[in-house]
Amino acid sequence: MLNYKHLHYFQQVAEAGSMTRASERLHVSPQTISTQIAELEDRLGVELFVKHGRKLELTDIGRLTLQYARDIFTTGAELEAVLRDRSGRGKALEFRVGVADSMSKAVAFHLVEPALELPDPVRLICQEGRAERLLAELAMHRLDLVLSDAPVPASVSVQAYSHRLGATEVAFYAAAGLRERFAGEFPGCLDGAPVLLPGADAAIGQRLRAWLDRNGVRPVVVGEFDDSALAQEFGKKGVGFFVGPAFLAPGITAQHGMLAVGVAHGVREEFYALSIERRITHRCVVAITEAARGMLA
Secondary structure, three states, X not given: OOOHHHHHHHHHHHHHOOHHHHHHXXXXXXXXXHHHHHHHXXXXXXXXXXXXXXXXXXXHHHHHHHHHHHXXXXXXXXXXXXXXXXXXXXXXXXXXXXXXXXXXXXXXXXXXXXXXHOOOOEEEEEEXXXXXXXXXXXXXXXXXXXXXXXXXXXXXXXXXXXXXXXXXXXXXXXXXXHHHHOOOOOOHHHOOOEEEEEOOOOHHHHHHHHHHHHOOOOOEEXXXXXXXXXXXXHHHOOOOEEEEEHHHHHHHHOOOOEEEEEEEEEEEEEEEEEXXXXXXOOHHHHHHHHHHXXXXX
């Protein structure tokens, strides 16, 4: 019988590119991994890796084996999700979701909320962090889903699938007092005005800067934020015009003294559910994807 633990170790080394990086993911020593991969090669009667200096490269047979390993463990994860879902009916269904730190937390809340409205109780476990780290947790089956504002990066060696949830245009908002100081039609009112923008490294931040340039608007960037919720807190105090999803305008303007200034047409933020499932089966993820269709464009 094929030892699937050995096969799992092989997949981790193949995707990480080295024994050392795989050992960090798996929390075991490189020597343990090396021994188990050697046993797998002996069992299969093939050579899976060749050494080129300090690097490990897959042989042709190794690449074929990796393809099968990914299919095997993806199918296994789907089976685990289905069985966990069915066995948990009537009990609290555990839902482990990661939220990329570049994503609006207000959007994340609205996306996750439908999972909490299922007939059976749900125990929600949320993590926040960089997409790369969350995808590693997903690959180890420590998360059921990762919510992100970008699909799975090509640079990440994790077998995962990007399920597009939809997109929203980005709008500018301001405290009433600040809007009175910089009156006039949008977007001209932003010229010379203080603004709070997403960090320059964020894709949405780059698109907003390009949009401002195209419209000949030169605001004064008084703050850059990776966390949109923190930017909104500063915006509520009148520090600067800030941005947020256009579809959340009713909720944002419901706060005391907040005004919707205008929509940056053409600047769209997309959202994805990242999963190791090709076919979504987890009831919470199904609820999220179905609700997102009616919520986002």
